[in-house]
Amino acid sequence: MNASHDQAYKxxxxxxxxxxxxxxxxxxxxxxxxxxxxxxEKVSGSFISDDLRSREDDVIWRVxxxxxxVYIYVLIEFQSTIDPFMAVRLMTYMGLLFQDLIKTKQLTxxxxxxxxxxxxxxxxxxxxxxxxxxxxxxxxxxxxLEEYLPSLKYLILDEGAYDVDxxxxxxNLVAAIFRLENAKTTEDILAVVTNLIxxxxxxxxxxxxxxxxxxxxxxxxxSFQDKSQLSEINNLMEMKTMLAKRFPQLIKDSLAESxxxxxxxxxxxxxxxxxxxxxxTLSGSIVEKIDAANIQQLDIWLERVLTATKLDEIxx
Numbered sequence: 001m002n003a004s005h006d007q008a009y010k011x012x013x014x015x016x017x018x019x020x021x022x023x024x025x026x027x028x029x030x031x032x033x034x035x036x037x038x039x040x041e042k043v044s045g046s047f048i049s050d051d052l053r054s055r056e057d058d059v060i061w062r063v064x065x066x067x068x069x070v071y072i073y074v075l076i077e078f079q080s081t082i083d084p085f086m087a088v089r090l091m092t093y094m095g096l097l098f099q100d101l102i103k104t105k106q107l108t109x110x111x112x113x114x115x116x117x118x119x120x121x122x123x124x125x126x127x128x129x130x131x132x133x134x135x136x137x138x139x140x141x142x143x144x145l146e147e148y149l150p151s152l153k154y155l156i157l158d159e160g161a162y163d164v165d166x167x168x169x170x171x172n173l174v175a176a177i178f179r180l181e182n183a184k185t186t187e188d189i190l191a192v193v194t195n196l197i198x199x200x201x202x203x204x205x206x207x208x209x210x211x212x213x214x215x216x217x218x219x220x221x222x223s224f225q226d227k228s229q230l231s232e233i234n235n236l237m238e239m240k241t242m243l244a245k246r247f248p249q250l251i252k253d254s255l256a257e258s259x260x261x262x263x264x265x266x267x268x269x270x271x272x273x274x275x276x277x278x279x280x281t282l283s284g285s286i287v288e289k290i291d292a293a294n295i296q297q298l299d300i301w302l303e304r305v306l307t308a309t310k311l312d313e314i315x316x
Contacts (some may be wrong), residue, residue: 008215025172039064068108071116087134118154128158190243267298279311
C-alpha cells in the first residue's frame with residue numbers, strides 16, 4: 001500500500017467520529033456504554049517518547065470512563081504479510097505509553113495506571129490468523145511458572161473478514177471504510193458515497209468529509225484508468241456525480257471484458273483437448289503457457305494443430 005493511502009487512513013482515524021464509531025460499532029462490551037465521548041481527545045505527541053512518536057501510522061486517543069481515563073491505541077497494520085508476534089509488538093508499544101504516563105504523572109485518582117485498549121486495524125488480502133493473546137505465543141512450563149506469564153490481548157479488526165451484507169445496514173463510518181475496502185464494483189462505491197453524504201451533513205463535519213473524499217480517491221486511483229478527472233473532485237457530492245456518470249459505461253466495459261475472458265477460456269480448452277488427442281498428455285508448463293495466452297496467440301496455435309507433426313511445432 002502506498003504512503004498516500006497510509007496517510008489518508010491516519011487522517012481519518014485522527015477524527016473523533018471515527019473512533020466513536022469504531023468503539024460503538026465493533027466493540028460489543030459494557031464498558032464502552034459508560035464512556036463519556038464528550039471528553040474524547042487525541043493524545044498529543046508532545047508528551048510521549050520519541051520511540052512511540054515514531055509510530056507514525058498509529059493513533060492514540062483517550063476518553064473518560066467515570067472518573068478515570070481510558071487510552072485507545074489504534075495500530076494501523078498495512079503489511080502484506082501477517083506478523084505472528086503482533087502481541088509482542090503491542091506489549092512494547094503499550095509499555096512505552098505506560099512509561100510516558102508515569103513520567104508525566106497521568107495516573108488515576110488512586111495512583112494507578114489507566115487502562116489501554118489496543119486495537120489492530122488490518123486490511124491485508126489474507127485473513128488474520130496470528131495469536132491475539134500474548135501468552136499463546138509463549139511455550140508453557142507446568143509446575144508454577146505459568147503463573148508468571150505476561151497477559152495482553154488485543155482486538156483485531158480484519159477488514160476483509162467482515163460480511164459486506166452485514167455492514168451495509170450500519171450507520172457507521174468505520175463500517176463504511178470496510179465496505180469501500182471490500183467494494184467489487186463502482187455501484188458498491190457509489191452506495192457508500194451516498195451514505196456518507198447523508199451521514200456527514202453538519203458544517204462541523206467538513207474535515208471528515210474532506211478526509212473521506214481524499215481516502216476514496218486513493219482507493220480509486222488503483223483501479224481507474226483515467227486518473228486525470230480524480231484530481232478535480234473536491235468533495236463527496238462531486239465524487240457521487242462522477243461515479244453515477246461512469247456507472248453505465250463501466251457496466252458495458254465489464255460485460256465486454258467478461259465476454260472476452262469467456263472466449264479466451266473456451267479457445268484454450270479446445271486447444272488443450274486437440275493437443276491431448278494428437279500428442280498425448282500435456283506437461284504442466286504447456287498448460288500454463290496456453291492458459292496465459294491471449295486470443296490472437298490461441299488462434300495461431302489452433303491453426304498449427306492441423307499441420308504440426310510434433311508438439312514443439314505448435315509453439316514456434
